[in-house]
Amino acid sequence: MNLASNLERWAAQRPSHPVVVFEGRRVSYAELDAAASRLAHALRAHGVVAGDRVALFLPNIPEYLVAWYAAQKLGAITVSINAIFRTAEVEYLLVDSGSKVVFTVGELAQFVPRERCPALGHLVVCEGEAPAGAATLAQWSEGRDTQLTGVDCAADAPASLLYSSGTTGFPKGVTLTQSNIATNIATAAACSGYRSDDRLAAFLPLFHVYGQNYIMNAAVLAGATLVLFRRFVPDQVLEAIGRERVTMFFGVPTIFIGLLSMDLSKYDLSSIRYEMSAAATMPEEISRRWTERFGRRVYEGYGLTECSPFACYNDLVEHRFGSVGRAVEGFELAIFDEADREVPRGQWGEIVIRGPGVMKGYWNRPQDTAQALRGGWLHSGDIGRMDDDGYVFIVDRVKDxxxxxxxxxxxxxxxxxxxxxxxxxxxxxxxxxxxxxxxxxxxxxxxxxxxxxxxxxxxxxxxxxxxxxxxxxxx
The missing domain is CATH 3.30.300.30 (ANL, C-terminal domain)
Structure with missing residues (x-):
């Protein structure tokens, strides 16, 4: 299996259909697959093979998808780096992952300390000017073949490293496999009802598991279109919703809180059919206000980077305010006490998770992995309770x-x-x-x-x- 096969399939079936709309650019599925193939050939020519780590230190730009899928075609492991990180943080992630190549943009290249990253052989700039000793994406891709079918990877082969601080210490590389991501994005697309004619507002960062898997990869699986933004700037996003006929809106609670305080009457939001909030707990009162104002509920999901991230959804059958929903297909959730014993329904304790999206482990951290996955359950560090129907209600983080x-x-x-x-x-x-x-x-x-x-x-x-x-x- 190979996660790039979703891109390759739509490039063959609907080559001219847009996969990304961004700042006046429209990139089709065929164009994205050709660009990813050219870059994959370049990576291979520079010594990258299956299992090597390829870092993406990039903002939300179309080249993020090019680099991500190019690495996947070779069976390499993508390493996502937060685009607001600076030198010490970038150094830690590059050294910890042993990345051989890093893709970035001109304004961020200054924060890549190449001389202190022993495994790092290449810095490639995807936008802006390249510093001395670095190459540009155009230079790497020029003249390369536009066809490269993804190599066949084992289901449990690592595909992506996304760093999570968890509850303690330095960030840990969450190792997600081909199967982790493939099954999770299929469930995400099914629960949210993605269609190939959908247009998804993608302003949440692609370096984050919610933006990368639930939005970007699930959209490509469905053959949908990403209306991509560098960041959430309300006027820009709201104007684009009307202009580009965005149908699906994905946010976090603070964005919904901010929108509720705005006069939205001057914007055409009539194309939106679906809203979802994740990555933090949506206050029940905010969810109710949104439904009262717009006549649609905000769907909610719950999970962790460590489970790809989707484990819980509110809800395909019955929505309950204040809940993050019930376990999605293939997943189980339970509430444990401090001795890892399940508590009675209605009592609070730590939320634990098991299912097909749960990570392979933390990169090169066997003890941390054993602790997080003890007893066959992923221990979330979140405190919650479960009602008699299996709906989960988040109380808070243990550390908070x-x-x-x-x-x-x-x-x-x-x-x-x-x-x-x-x-x-x-x-x-x-x-x-x-x-x-x-x-x-x-x-x-x-x-x-x-x-x-x-x-x-x-x-x-x-x-x-x-x-x-x-x-x-x-x-």
Whole structure:
């Protein structure tokens, strides 16, 4: 198997159909496959073989797809690097992964410390000027053959490294296999109902597992079109939705919160048929407001980089506000206590996951892998509960818990209540040291435009609605 086969199939069946629309450019499936093939030939000529690591230190540009699929055609392992990282962070990922090639853009090339990355042989610039000693993508690709069928890879062969900090320490390379990604994107496309005539707004970063697998790779599997943006700039994205007739909108909770505070009447959003939120917990109140305003629910998904990422969906049959849904096909979720025993339904504990998307392990970290996958379950580090019908409700991250005199306070729970205040646009609850209690609850509030709210109002509201130990000490 080979993940590039999805691109190759659509290049043969619908060669002129656009796969990417970006800043006035339209790239067809045939053009993308030809560009990826040329680059794959170049990679092979420069010594890259199956199993080698190829790093992508790139923003959201079409060349991201070219480099990703070129590496996949050879059975190489793509290494995704956050485009806002700087020298020390980039060095750590390149050295840890042993990447042989890094693709980047001119403005980011300065943050690649080639002299301190022993395995790194080549720096290739995909946009902008190349520094001394580097090549451009055009130079590498020029004159190469436009045909290269992906090599046959084993189902458990590593395909992608996406770095996750998890709950502790330096980032760890989450090793996702061919099968992990192939099965997960198929489930994603089925749950979200992707069609080949769909146009997906793709402004979430492609270096992140949500953007890379749930959006980019699942769209290519379905033969759909990515309307690609470098980042989320509201006016640019909203205007493009009407111009390009975007049908599917993927965001994170902060984006939906921001849009709810805007006057959207001047934008043509009539083409959108589907919205989804993931990567962070959607406050129940925000989800309800969106549905009341637009008449459509925001679908929600849950998972981790370590499970490719999709494990839970709300929902193909019955949507429940406040939940991230039920396990998707092939996955199981359970709630464990601190001794790794399953707790009764309705009680909170750590969410654990098993299924076809769960990672092969952490790159070169057998002890961390054994700890995360102990007992045959992926331990998420997220605290949640499950109702009698299997719907999962996120409480918070283990590491985010605030310990107030021995009482556990979960920030997300307090935030859910605060979002009910009509003046509140955004809120963040966190812990601060306290000499006697250990920690105390602190709240930061952003009021809606044109409104104001005092700290006293927030504290009084909390005193009337939640237990005393959860009430913020200051705002």
């Amino acid at each position: 818990m605030i310990n107030v005199s021995g009482f556990k306070v979960w920030p997300a729970e307090v935030e859910q209540y605060l979002y009910k205040l009509p003046q509140v646009q955004e809120v963040a609850v966190y812990g601060a040291p306290h000499p006697e209690k250990g920690e105390q609850v602190v709240v930061a509030v952003v009021p809606k435009p044109g409104q104001s709210i005092t700290g006293g109002t927030v504290i009084d509201y909390c005193r009337a609605n939640i237990a005393a130990y959860k009430v913020p000490a200051r705002v």
